[in-house]
Amino acid sequence: MEFIRQSDVIQWKNGEYKTIKENSVEDEYTYLFIDYLPPRKFSTYPKDLEDFAIGYCLGEGLIKDFSDIESIKLDGSNVLVTTKLTHNPEEDLEQDSIVQKRKGDCEHACVCRLLEYQGVNSDNAGGIRSELKTIEPNNSNLKIDATQIIKDIKHLTDEAKIWQKTAGVHVAQLKYGDEIIIREDVSRHVAVDKVIGAASKEGYDLSKSYISYSGRMPADMLIKVIRVGIPIIISNAAPASSGIDVAKTGNITVVGFVKDNRFTVFTAPERVNLKK
16 A cells, blocks of 8 residues: 555746646654553654564664564554563552553553663654664675665665655665665655664674665664664765764764765775775
């Protein structure tokens, strides 16, 4: 199902105007319930939500790999995730008395200590990903050719079906050998979460994978890439200075400004074969 809506709009061009049909993407609020943590709210393109949930948990450091997830249930736009992490909700409830009943399925406590224990904060709008207490440098020896970077961004654009129809989403592409996963979403974070989650489900080695996507690269985006062990990220947009700093610390390769037949390598250039 494509979540696309058509509207009657007025198009102005060269001093003339007319009424036409225009496509727009339908976005919805998605609530992500992870164990006993407070629910997290996202604006999403509501497809591939299971992939999103897995990728989000990985990128936030809530799980180490896909096998840490016991179950994922989709209830409309709600996503209910149960992990194998050991919590002690009764003890936490004694200190934090806010409990939410959700359709009789389980109880969710507002547990600050639990968030601290799992090393993640929540701002209810996507998670605060810009805080990383420790960064282990990525030692992956993955290398890509310069010409492949140009091809990857072209492929990203060619296969971005919802973007082509609406221009209202971001698109992310994960490549592992000859395998390619593409996902789209109104949120650049969620698009990247989706490809990471899908790749984890397939059992791909993320240290031998890389991401191409449409969007800026600030620290909060790159920290998730560092957490899951992906060594290279490519974008047609720019990194922020915070992104460059964290990429240097994490030793990941950041390639930006990919357009036509050019690009800029900001960090760890040894993973790019510049002679091809």
